[in-house]
Each structure stands twice: as structure tokens, then as C-alpha cells.
Ligand SMILES: [Mg+2]
């Protein structure tokens with residue numbers, strides 16, 4: 478089979494409401510309007526959809542790996558209610574000072590997803606609200622896309638990514654991609 482094009486998604490601030498205090502429990506995981514529907518539409522159209530999320534709250538001791546797994550099981554259940562699923566969920570649990578190769582802006586999670594899921598990164602998009610998402614996408618050879626949910630307005634105002642396409646939300650990007 479040929480490698481598949483993917484839409485790779487940051488989690489917090491793209492799929493669900495972001496929090497400066499981290500998302501520490503299932504209760505704090507609140508999907509943004511239209512995000513689950515957008516994932517369903519992308520999957521329906523034949524795109525692979527993959528989540529790549531920095532979750533240093535695990536390494537910081539703010540919540541356990543078991544809780545993170547619970548949150549992702551909850552996300553999968555919500556997606557199932559929408560008749561859809563994602564191809565993979567990758568999370569970096571390490572602290573920023575751990576020097577791991579998976580924490581964005583490093584491309585480790587994207588490269589691992591590409592190998593495990595047979596993705597064509599050169600034909601893929603990396604959607605994020607923070608600079609490190611866009612840098613990771615670029616480093617992996619995917620097209621970075623900035624969404625204005627979460628920290629997106631702030632990232633846009635910083636002006637560091639003049640060449641990166643900007644959309645109001647995951648839903649707006651999806652509408653444009655599938656139009
Ligand atoms: Mg984010």
C-alpha cells in the first residue's frame with residue numbers, strides 16, 4: 478500500500494479547550510465546537526488523522542500516565558459517538574528539560590507515527606496553535622497550519638510564521654481542505 482497523507486493534530490487548543498493549568502482529568506477535556514465533526518469529515522474523505530500532543534504534565538507529576546490514557550480513551554469514545562476514530566494518538570510525557578526526541582518542536586512523534594502508520598509526511602498537514610507545533614510539522618517535512626483556537630491568536634500576533642496558512646479552527650481548515 479502507498480503511504481497515506483495525514484492530517485496531524487495537536488490536541489489542546491486544537492481538538493479541545495486549552496488550559497494554562499494543563500488538562501488533568503477526563504472532566505477537564507472539553508471538545509471545541511466542531512472539532513469532533515471535522516475529524517469525522519476528514520476520515521470520511523480518506524485522510525489519516527493522527528494526534529501528536531506534548532503532555533509534560535505527566536513528567537511534572539501533575540497527572541499520571543494512567544490518567545492521560547483515560548483522557549485519550551474518553552476522546553476515542555467521543556469520536557466513536559460521532560461514528561469515527563483517529564489512526565493514532567501519540568503523547569510525549571517528558572518534561573521540557575528531559576531532552577527527549579519526542580517533545581515538539583522536535584519531530585519525533587510525527588516521525589514515529591509516519592513509520593508505524595505508513596504516512597506520507599510530505600503530503601500531510603500539521604495543525605497546531607503554538608509555535609512548537611508548527612516547527613515540529615516543518616521539521617518532519619509536513620505542511621504546518623496555524624489554527625486560531627487555543628494559543629493561536631497569540632502565535633499569529635507574534636508574527637514568527639508569515640508563510641504558514643492560518644484558519645479560524647480545525648473545522649474551518651477541514652471545510653477548506655474538503656471543498
Ligand atoms: Mg496546543
Ligand SMILES: [Zn+2]
Nearest residue numbers: 569577579580
Ligand atoms: Zn518526549
